[in-house]
Amino acid sequence: MDKRLNAYRDDLAEIALEGQVSASRFTSGDLGRIVTAVAPLRRSPRPGAPLDTELLFGEELTVLDRTDGWAWVKSGRDGYVGYTPTGTIGPVGPAPTHRMAALRGFVFPRPDLKAPPIMTLHFGSRLAVVGESGAYAELADGGYIYSDYLRPIDELEADPVAVALQFLHAPYLWGGRSSLGLDCSALVQLSWQSCGIECPRDTDMQFDNFGSLLNYDGDENSLKRGDLVFWKGHIGIWLDRDRFLHSNASDMKVAMAPLAFTAERIAAKGEGPITGIRRPPMPIATAS
The missing domain is CATH 2.30.30.40 (SH3 Domains)
Structure with missing residues (x-):
């Protein structure tokens, strides 16, 4: 178990x-x-x-x-x-009303951009907004955050791939799950969660339980934007023939390169071949 x-x-x-x-x-x-x-x-x-x-x-x-x-x-x-x-x-506190839609943003003690920030919040954080003051939302926990950083809790992102691209150049961190540092499977999880599609946390869980396994023979023409490419212990997102997105320890950041180049580099490090490709669930608007 x-x-x-x-x-x-x-x-x-x-x-x-x-x-x-x-x-x-x-x-x-x-x-x-x-x-x-x-x-x-x-x-x-x-x-x-x-x-x-x-x-x-x-x-x-x-x-x-x-x-x-x-x-x-x-x-x-x-x-x-x-x-x-x-x-x-x-404690649990008030139900969240909003989510953080920007990669990160400051919480201020008062609605004043010149005030020393008291916290930095990250994409996917869940917040209870209790009021507004100009361009700022007042939080139930205290403090104010720029309102444009937020979206209502039930207003989902439309495209997980577009979300993942926002993390381009974010640092790599094993076990990380924020814009200050995240690993390969967290990039996938955060992107799909933001669209209302729950996703397991780790690469092996995602390979076993997320989407449908493709019969991939090496022809990239059979792939679709958003397909997930797996190696043992690694995952990334195929965009098109020239662009494959992943958070990785070779670049130590979220980076983009052709899939063929990435596969060759991973194999050269002795980490094996592609183990499979899965087509994940997509929001209706981007599923075609």
Whole structure:
């Protein structure tokens, strides 16, 4: 049973797994939400533990345990399980009314661009707006953010590929999920989530469960914009014969190059051939 998506330890497990795993006790946990710009989700409760993913401001989660400054949590967005510092978590609060549609933007203590910012929020963050002051939205958590950065929570992006292109040149970060640093599978997940299409977090999950597998024989003429190309442990987005987009550790950023060039470079590093191509679900407006 995949521990990335199923919370169980010898001493404690989520109540949904009762009867499926052995644990000293089971819990339904408590609901919370992220109150920092980005919250690391680590594999174990220590600062130097591997970063598996990140949660963004306003995303909800279930807190299963709190010990020595760390919380064992399960993301309400994609079900990912891990450890985050307890200081990143607050009460659920008002329902989000808006989402962050800009790659990043500052929150100010008052509606004044000259005021020292108190936080930087990232694409995909979920916010509760309680008022307006000129060009700024007032947030339930306090502070003001430029209104044009926001979209109503139910106003979805129309094209995941266009969203992914906005991240061009963003730094690569293993486990990252924000414009300050993200990995290959996070680029895909964030782009499709913004269009209302839920997507698993990691590359292997995406290969197993996202879209339909193509019978690809190497002819790029059979591909469509938005098709997902996989290697072992890597994923990217095919745009056209001259452009393939991916967040990668060779460029250490989100970069674009022809698929043939990318495949040759990956093979030259000893990381193997393309393992498959999947056609993901697309919003109706871009599915043709």
